[in-house]
Amino acid sequence: MSASKTKVEDALANLALRLKLESLKLNEKNETYLLFDQKFHVTCIFDANKDEFILTSSVGELEKFSVEAYKRLLGDNFFWAGTAGARLFLEPGEEGGPDTIVIREIVPIAMFDEERLYERMEDFVNAVEYWTTEYPKLPQGRGDSLANQATGNIMVPA
Numbered sequence: 001m002s003a004s005k006t007k008v009e010d011a012l013a014n015l016a017l018r019l020k021l022e023s024l025k026l027n028e029k030n031e032t033y034l035l036f037d038q039k040f041h042v043t044c045i046f047d048a049n050k051d052e053f054i055l056t057s058s059v060g061e062l063e064k065f066s067v068e069a070y071k072r073l074l075g076d077n078f079f080w081a082g083t084a085g086a087r088l089f090l091e092p093g094e095e096g097g098p099d100t101i102v103i104r105e106i107v108p109i110a111m112f113d114e115e116r117l118y119e120r121m122e123d124f125v126n127a128v129e130y131w132t133t134e135y136p137k138l139p140q141g142r143g144d145s146l147a148n149q150a151t152g153n154i155m156v157p158a
Helices: 003-018 067-080 114-137 144-151
Strands: 031-036 040-047 050-062 087-090 099-108
Touching: 003 040, 003 114, 031 114, 040 114, 050 114, 067 087, 099 114
Parallel strands: none
Antiparallel strands: 031 040, 040 050, 050 099, 087 099
């Protein structure tokens, strides 16, 4: 086992103790999963190739071409103002379906230890909770003319 993976395993064991969990270990894909308050899912991934530890969570859905919502997401990403150090991004949905709003934080293993994981997890879960309640307030589907331009549809007034 690499020194980085040992560092991650030790930090996860410490996190499990602090959260009063029986155990918390990486699976064969170097992932582990947490559920907070029975509603906030967090996936933890150790990327050995990049020597990074990644926290990620889906927080909601957003209709395509929701321009005003895009502006809000970009604004809150700026200097991590609305994300507690993490980043928001959109994961494309199926054609015609909504995109998924995902929050993700990447922690380089060089900056990673037991205390840092606990602190980052706390901030991350708070950001997930915030965005889970915030995304329903985002203006959805306000870019109808933009959507029609992008798909090649032409709107003819009746």
